Amino acid sequence: MIRILLMFFKLQIKRKAIEYFSLCILVLFSFPVFPSPSLAGHISFSKGSNAAQLPGGAPRILGKDAEIFETDNIQTTEQSFVIVEFIDGAKVTVRPDSNFTVDHYDNQSLTKTAQLVLHEGSVNASTGNIAKDKLESFQIKTPTTIVKSVAEKSEFTIGICNQECEDRSRADVANTERTEKSIVARVVEIKGQVGATNHAEKAPKERPLSLGKPLYNSDSIHSEKDSYALMVFPDGQKVTLQANSDMDIRTYNYQIKDKKDQIVFALTAGGMRTLTGSIGKADHNAYALDTPVATIGIRGTGTDTQTDGKSTVVANWSGIATVTNPTATVDVPTGSSCSASNPNEPPKVYVTPPSAPIINAPRPDTDKTDPKTIADNKPATKGETSISVSSGTVSVSANASASATPSASASTSTSTVSTSSPSAAPAPAPAPAPSASPVPPAPAPAVSPTIVQAGETLSTSASGQAMASTTTPVSGTQYTISPDLPVPTLPQASSLIGNTAASTANNGC
Numbered sequence: 001m002i003r004i005l006l007m008f009f010k011l012q013i014k015r016k017a018i019e020y021f022s023l024c025i026l027v028l029f030s031f032p033v034f035p036s037p038s039l040a041g042h043i044s045f046s047k048g049s050n051a052a053q054l055p056g057g058a059p060r061i062l063g064k065d066a067e068i069f070e071t072d073n074i075q076t077t078e079q080s081f082v083i084v085e086f087i088d089g090a091k092v093t094v095r096p097d098s099n100f101t102v103d104h105y106d107n108q109s110l111t112k113t114a115q116l117v118l119h120e121g122s123v124n125a126s127t128g129n130i131a132k133d134k135l136e137s138f139q140i141k142t143p144t145t146i147v148k149s150v151a152e153k154s155e156f157t158i159g160i161c162n163q164e165c166e167d168r169s170r171a172d173v174a175n176t177e178r179t180e181k182s183i184v185a186r187v188v189e190i191k192g193q194v195g196a197t198n199h200a201e202k203a204p205k206e207r208p209l210s211l212g213k214p215l216y217n218s219d220s221i222h223s224e225k226d227s228y229a230l231m232v233f234p235d236g237q238k239v240t241l242q243a244n245s246d247m248d249i250r251t252y253n254y255q256i257k258d259k260k261d262q263i264v265f266a267l268t269a270g271g272m273r274t275l276t277g278s279i280g281k282a283d284h285n286a287y288a289l290d291t292p293v294a295t296i297g298i299r300g301t302g303t304d305t306q307t308d309g310k311s312t313v314v315a316n317w318s319g320i321a322t323v324t325n326p327t328a329t330v331d332v333p334t335g336s337s338c339s340a341s342n343p344n345e346p347p348k349v350y351v352t353p354p355s356a357p358i359i360n361a362p363r364p365d366t367d368k369t370d371p372k373t374i375a376d377n378k379p380a381t382k383g384e385t386s387i388s389v390s391s392g393t394v395s396v397s398a399n400a401s402a403s404a405t406p407s408a409s410a411s412t413s414t415s416t417v418s419t420s421s422p423s424a425a426p427a428p429a430p431a432p433a434p435s436a437s438p439v440p441p442a443p444a445p446a447v448s449p450t451i452v453q454a455g456e457t458l459s460t461s462a463s464g465q466a467m468a469s470t471t472t473p474v475s476g477t478q479y480t481i482s483p484d485l486p487v488p489t490l491p492q493a494s495s496l497i498g499n500t501a502a503s504t505a506n507n508g509c
Contacts (some may be wrong), residue, residue: 037069040105041086048080050094074100076121090114090128090138097121097162103141114138122159127151127392136395142385145460146397150451154392161384169380177257178375184252185215185231185239188369189362192227194241196220210451212458221247223270228361234375237263237277238364245270250290254279266290271306274298275364276319277371294340294347297322302365303332311341315352318365323347380459388457395449396458 037054043066050062052072060066062074062082076082076098084092088107094100098121105114112130118140131138131149139148140158147158161169187194187209195206200218207213209229215221223229223245230240235254241247248266253259261279265272267289280287280298289296289305291312296305302318314323314332321332328346332338337356340347380386387396452458 037071038105039067039087040070040072040102041068041084041090042066043068043082044085044091045083047082048096049077050080050082051075068102070102070105072102074098074102086114086128088112088114088128088130090130091126092116093124095122095124098123112137116140118142118158118160120160120162122157124155124157126155127153141399144383144385144399145387146399147387148395148397148449149392150395151392154389154394156387156389156392156394156452159386161380161382161386163382165380166382173379178255180217180253180256180259182216182256183214183375184217184219184249184254185233185237186374187211187213187215187229188232188367189230190228192243193224194227194229195222197222207453208451212450215249217249217252219249221249226360230362230364230367232367232369232371232374233263233277234371235261235277235279236371237279238275238367239265240273240361240364242271242273242359242361245272247272261286263287264290267305267307268292269307269309271304271359271361273302273304273359273361273364275302276300293343294323294325297324297329302363304359311339313340314338315356317363384459386457386459387452389452389454391454393451393453395451396460397449398460 043062043064046063046066051059052062052066052068052074053059054069054073055071068074068084068086074082074084074094076094076096078096081093081095081098084094084102086092086105086107092100099119100121100123101117101119103115103117105116106112107114107130112133114130114137116125116139119142123140125140127138127149131154132152135150135152136148138154139146141147142158142160147156149156159165188211190209190211194209196209196213196215196219197204197206198216198219200216206222209215209221215231221229221241223241223243225243227243228240230238232238233252233254239247245267246269248268250266251262251264253262255261261283263277263279263286265274265288268291272289274289276287276298281300284297284299287298291305291307292309293307294312294314296303296312296314298319298321300319301316301321303321304315304317306313312323314321315337316332316334318334320334321338323330323332323338323340325340325347326343330338330347330349332349335352336349337352338347338349387394450458
């Protein structure tokens with residue numbers, strides 16, 4: 001009997017052991033298995049106090065040769081910086097007081113991509129093999145923009161303006177005066193291929209124009225077939241250069257110390273549409289448009305001018321224009337046109353016929369750009385992103401992840417994009433009347449990326465505008481964007497580094 005009881009207890013113990021063992025195996029395999037983070041690069045240089053942290057991981061002090069992984073968030077403190085050398089040879093310098101994330105870095109698969117995020121501060125970037133193998137595959141996002149390399153090799157700087165930056169910029173602007181080398185106009189609407197060449201340079205070279213690009217004194221502007229460019233000047237003067245046309249900005253003086261305000265343009269071929277600004281309105285003699293056979297003056301005027309080099313035709317649609325050749329000066333009232341071809345005969349004025357050719361370029365008075373946004377003396381504002389390119393070429397577009405939705409006032413040429421807070425719920429749309437057929441919403445107008453080349457700077461303003469400049473970053477009229485994207489919920493770099501140091505001490509290292 002005792003032997004039977006002992007055998008029974010042994011069987012029960014074995015059964016319990018098997019159950020406990022099975023339970024342990026079940027618990028062990030129930031825990032999630034996290035893949036190890038992919039190596040993205042290493043620190044080639046470090047100065048000061050810098051740290052990195054993976055989501056959910058412990059912060060790490062960054063010294064030379066420290067590894068950097070995908071999803072690492074890197075933070076630098078004042079007077080500190082690190083240089084990250086990535087696995088494809090790209091390099092990014094994370095400058096002082098910056099917050100930067102390696103969102104995705106893939107140099108192995110067929111779809112090689114590099115996606116980096118700058119939340120605060122500034123970085124210098126030099127692209128590597130990913131950008132070389134596939135254009136636009138290397139990108140850096142900020143709260144307002146997406147910057148992509150569109151050259152095999154690009155070097156550029158991206159910075160997000162903080163309050164200190166804004167205060168410093170306002171002080172600098174207050175002490176800045178316009179000169180003859182200042183920006184005289186910007187492109188606010190463009191179609192096709194239009195380029196500019198500055199003949200004041202030692203080695204003039206044509207530069208392609210795009211939305212927001214600046215123009216200067218001594219620029220010659222050329223448009224190709226089916227192309228045009230609408231330009232706005234700081235005094236409110238507006239010009240549309242038509243297709244197959246050539247125009248020179250010979251003189252544009254506005255608010256320059258010890259200089260009289262003056263405009264002298266030249267149309268050597270093709271056509272242009274002009275609307276007078278404050279310079280011409282204040283002094284009719286301060287404006288002149290030269291053509292090969294006549295000079296056009298204004299008196300608060302909107303005109304269309306065409307020339308083939310042998311004759312000039314002016315159609316006036318606002319105010320009074322004047323046409324002068326070696327023989328006479330004649331007035332051209334609203335609704336009238338004037339032709340000049342023979343220098344020995346006065347220009348001929350006649351009523352503009354209804355059958356006059358239609359011009360396939362916008363009349364400049366249709367543009368509503370504020371001329372105050374054109375000059376290059378506008379201070380940077382908090383939240384503004386600036387991109388300066390030292391070599392290569394980048395494209396800059398609005399960050400679609402900023403919950404951007406088209407505004408009602410958006411147009412196909414100068415698009416405005418407004419953004420709502422990520423946490424805000426959209427207001428419900430009103431229900432249509434029972435008898436009304438549902439009308440599908442109009443598609444959002446596309447906003448083409450702005451191309452920024454070597455020697456140029458683009459600034460995307462937190463108040464909503466973007467323009468290009470070869471001198472000072474300013475705001476303009478391309479898109480409205482919000483700087484209020486969330487920054488990773490990590491401790492500030494100073495406390496992060498302090499926590500890391502304490503952890504190291506506690507571990508006896």
